[in-house]
Each structure stands twice: as structure tokens, then as C-alpha cells.
Amino acid sequence: MDVTYLQGPSPCHRYQQKLKSKAQKISERSCTQSKAVLFNKETSLSYTSLVLDTQGQASPSKIKKSKIKKSRKVRTKKLKAYIPEDKQETSPSELLKTYERKILLVGKPGIGKTAVVHQMLKVWSEKDNKDLDYMFYFDMRETPNITEVHKLEDLLFSVFNEPDEGKDKVLEDIKNNADNVTIIFDGVTDIPSTSVVCKLIQKILLPEAKIIITCRPEVESADFLLGWDCLRVEVKGFSEQGIREYLSKNLSEEHFSKVLCNLELFSLCHVPMYALMVVACFSFEDTVFCPHPCTVTKIYLNILHFCIQRNVGKTSENESTKWDAVLSLSEAAFCATEGKNVDLTSLPPSLLFQIGRSSNLGFMNRLLIQAGPVLKKTPVCFSPLHSSGGFCSSVAPEGPRKDQKCCPTVSD
CATH class of the missing domain: 1.10.10 (Arc Repressor Mutant, subunit A)
Known part of the structure; x- marks a missing residue:
């Protein structure tokens, strides 16, 4: 690193490099986890552009009218209506550059909110070192105890990444130059008012820092986000071009053409998680199961059947015993x-x-x-x-909270 043009204490620049290294690992890990569910080792997953709508939240009356209008359409038009139009409104790199200090990324499960912020991490980690800035990423699902942290130093250094040297100088620089700090809270559900996370969101701490939150639509009405004047970005998934780009990179020409010929399957792929699952199902070539299901239910069943086939013993007695357990x-x-x-x-x-x-x-x-x-x-x-x-995640042992709806059963 050429330090001749760098401004600020050297421990701060070394810490910035450490943060960039961690940001790269986080973005690479998400790609590795996605590739782990695929059985085609030649598949090369990379970020595919998602539709990011910055038009703001629609009123309940408009949403209702839109649903009624969609329900009256014929089946083919209804399926096409699920695929969002690509209006080229914004991108992860533009969100990173914007002067907006509060950004809210909203979207339904599996629609690509985490993919967007991981791409922001990747973009930031690859830029030059002429500017001294910091980016912190917290996955609220992996660190559920984060809401119990009450000190800024503990959140940034103990929970995320601690400087190798000059901790006091780094913390002082972060506080004095908060406009060069970006903090991402991914998968926010509920934040107690005493938490340092809530104080950062409410701008009590580091008021000039850029705070980025990802959440599901139902979280927008939570107390800690009421009156939160921010740039609201709705993540809508892949556009038609995005679906084609994603599938063409990860499927053979034969399988790609099969998806293109099936509108139900193609429209389903506007949700990135489902697109990944469709690609995974096509990788079950050596199994006796249908390689191209057309509904979410069949996709889930294909994956479940394949996992059972791969893991259960080969003896009929063992299979029978474990199938009884699965059915029960x-x-x-x-x-x-x-x-x-x-x-x-x-x-x-x-x-x-x-x-x-x-x-x-x-x-x-x-x-x-x-x-x-x-x-x-x-x-x-x-x-x-x-x-x-x-494909799998653990559920909190106490079950859903009183104010949280249980995940509904999957249907066609």
C-alpha cells in the first residue's frame, strides 16, 4: 500500500484494509454457499442485476387495485405480471455513492436484499485506498445477540472486527469522521430502544454515518422505523433480462431452453432464491426425479427427495425406518x-x-x-x-413471537 498520499493515522488505514479483506470474504462466502447446493462444479455464480425501485411505498388502495387488476388477467398475462420491469433506477454501486444517509432496502423473502448489500461490500472492498472510510456489515440472523450490545466500541470491534493496533485512534477517527462510515444491518426484525443498534438507526450515535437496513415489508411498521425519513428502495428481484442472464450462466443450453419454454417456471425465477433452486433441480440429472418441476412445491419435494436419496442408507430396512420417520x-x-x-x-x-x-x-x-x-x-x-x-435454516426454539406470523405452508 502506497502511504505517500494517505491522510490520517496509519492504524486507521491498516484497519480499513482489514475491513476490506473481511468484506471480500463475506461476499465470497455467500457465493460459495450458493454453489454448495449445485452439483455442476463448472457453475460460476456472480452477481446478476436486480430491479431496485426507488419510487416509494404504494398506498394500500393502489396495492389492492393492482391485485384485483392482476387477478382478472388470463393465466399467461398474470404470470408475466409477476416479473418486474427493469427501469434502470439504481444499482448497488450507486446506492454506495449516494449522499443519502439512511437507506431502507425492502423486499419479500428470497428476493435478493442480501445479494444487493453483499454486492455493495464487494464494490467497496475493490476500490482504491485514497479515501479513508469504513464499512461494517452485520447479519442480524447470524448474530441474534447483537441487540444486547450497548456500546459502539463493542459493536464495531468485538462483534465485527477489532483493529490490530491503535484501537483508540481508530475509534476516535470513526467518531470524528462519521460521514466516511457505512453500517449495514441485514435482516432486521425488532430492535430494543436501549440497543446501540437502535441508537445508530435513530442517529443518536454517528449522526453523519450512512445506515443501510434490509428488512421484509411487515417490519416497516415497527416502532424503531416509524418516522424514519430515508431513501426507500424496494428489491423486486430479476427482470426478464435478469432471469435470462442468470439462467444462461448457470444452465446448459438444453436446460435453459426448457425453462424458456415453460412460462410458469420462467416467471418463478424472478425470485433469485427460486432461480437458484431451479438451477439446483436441473443438477439432479443422475436421479430418478423430474429434473424440471414447475411449482414451488415440486421444487421443494425434489430437493427433499434428493437429500434423502443421497443421505439415507441403501438397505431396505434402513430406508423404511427413516421414511416412516419422515412421514410422521x-x-x-x-x-x-x-x-x-x-x-x-x-x-x-x-x-x-x-x-x-x-x-x-x-x-x-x-x-x-x-x-x-x-x-x-x-x-x-x-x-x-x-x-x-x-435451503435450510434453524427456527428459534421459542417459536414465533406473538407479533410475528408463522411461515405459511408452501402451495402451488
Whole structure:
């Protein structure tokens, strides 16, 4: 690093390099996780442009009229209506350069919010070092205890990344030059008012820093975001051109043409997570299952069947035992979902034993919960196949909060 033109203490520049190195690792890790679900080793995943709408939130009456208008269309036009138009409004690099100090990225699950901020991390990590600035990224799903942090120093250094030297100088520079600081909170749900995260969002701390939040639409009405005057960006997924670009990079010509000929499958791919799952299903070439399902339900079933086929033993007795466990689990999960609860505490001990032996199936988690000073209990929680980070994710042991709706069952 050429330090002849750098301004500011050298520990700050070394810390900036350390942050850029971590930003690169985060963006690369997301790509690695996506590639892990594909079985074509030659697949090269990279960022594909998403439709980012900055027009602001539509009124409830307009949303209702839009839904009514869409429902009256014929099937083919209705499917095409789900694919957003690419209006070239903005991009991750432009969001990084904008002078807006508060940015809210909103979108439904799997639509690409995390992909956008990961691309921002990548863009920032690859720029030159002439300007001394800092970028911090917090995945709220991976660090649930972040809301219990009450000091800025602990949040930036202990939770994210600590300087190798000159911690006091780095912290002082961050406070004195907050306009050169970008902090991303990815996957925000609820923030207590005493948390340092809330103080950053409300601009009590580092008022000149750029704060970027990603959340689902229902979180916008949360107390900590009420009156939050910001640049609202709705992530709408892939446009038609984006779908074609993504699939052409990750599918063979034969498979690509099959998706193009199937409007139901093609329109489904406007959601990046579903596009990845479609590509994964086409990689099941050596299996007995249909390689090109046309509904979300069939995609989930294909993935579940493939995982079971890959992990379950080959003997008929072993398969029979584990299939019984899967069927019993499916019934219990369905009943729990109907009751708006994914905590399967009522499963019989015999089924728990079978699930324990079948833990490599990857959709059950046994979680240890502190029930008292001494007593501990181990309930089993159903992990829905859908999550923003991949096919499986763990569910909080206490089940959904009172103000949080349970994930609905997947239907065609």
C-alpha cells in the first residue's frame, strides 16, 4: 500500500484494509454457499442485476387495485405480471455513492436484499485506498445477540472486527469522521430502544454515518422505523433480462431452453432464491426425479427427495425406518403449522430417536433450552426449507413471537 498520499493515522488505514479483506470474504462466502447446493462444479455464480425501485411505498388502495387488476388477467398475462420491469433506477454501486444517509432496502423473502448489500461490500472492498472510510456489515440472523450490545466500541470491534493496533485512534477517527462510515444491518426484525443498534438507526450515535437496513415489508411498521425519513428502495428481484442472464450462466443450453419454454417456471425465477433452486433441480440429472418441476412445491419435494436419496442408507430396512420417520415428521409439522407453531415439543420419544439417527437429513434441529436453574429440555424444531441463505435454516426454539406470523405452508 502506497502511504505517500494517505491522510490520517496509519492504524486507521491498516484497519480499513482489514475491513476490506473481511468484506471480500463475506461476499465470497455467500457465493460459495450458493454453489454448495449445485452439483455442476463448472457453475460460476456472480452477481446478476436486480430491479431496485426507488419510487416509494404504494398506498394500500393502489396495492389492492393492482391485485384485483392482476387477478382478472388470463393465466399467461398474470404470470408475466409477476416479473418486474427493469427501469434502470439504481444499482448497488450507486446506492454506495449516494449522499443519502439512511437507506431502507425492502423486499419479500428470497428476493435478493442480501445479494444487493453483499454486492455493495464487494464494490467497496475493490476500490482504491485514497479515501479513508469504513464499512461494517452485520447479519442480524447470524448474530441474534447483537441487540444486547450497548456500546459502539463493542459493536464495531468485538462483534465485527477489532483493529490490530491503535484501537483508540481508530475509534476516535470513526467518531470524528462519521460521514466516511457505512453500517449495514441485514435482516432486521425488532430492535430494543436501549440497543446501540437502535441508537445508530435513530442517529443518536454517528449522526453523519450512512445506515443501510434490509428488512421484509411487515417490519416497516415497527416502532424503531416509524418516522424514519430515508431513501426507500424496494428489491423486486430479476427482470426478464435478469432471469435470462442468470439462467444462461448457470444452465446448459438444453436446460435453459426448457425453462424458456415453460412460462410458469420462467416467471418463478424472478425470485433469485427460486432461480437458484431451479438451477439446483436441473443438477439432479443422475436421479430418478423430474429434473424440471414447475411449482414451488415440486421444487421443494425434489430437493427433499434428493437429500434423502443421497443421505439415507441403501438397505431396505434402513430406508423404511427413516421414511416412516419422515412421514410422521411431515404430519407433525403440518399440524404444528396449522396451529401457527413450529416447535414440535409433542413428538413421541420413538420418533425423536429415529430423527436423531436420521440427523443427516438436514431439516431437523435438536435445541437445548434452559428451562430452569438445573433442568434442561431438548425440543425438536422443524426447519422450513425456505430461508434467505439457502435451503435450510434453524427456527428459534421459542417459536414465533406473538407479533410475528408463522411461515405459511408452501402451495402451488
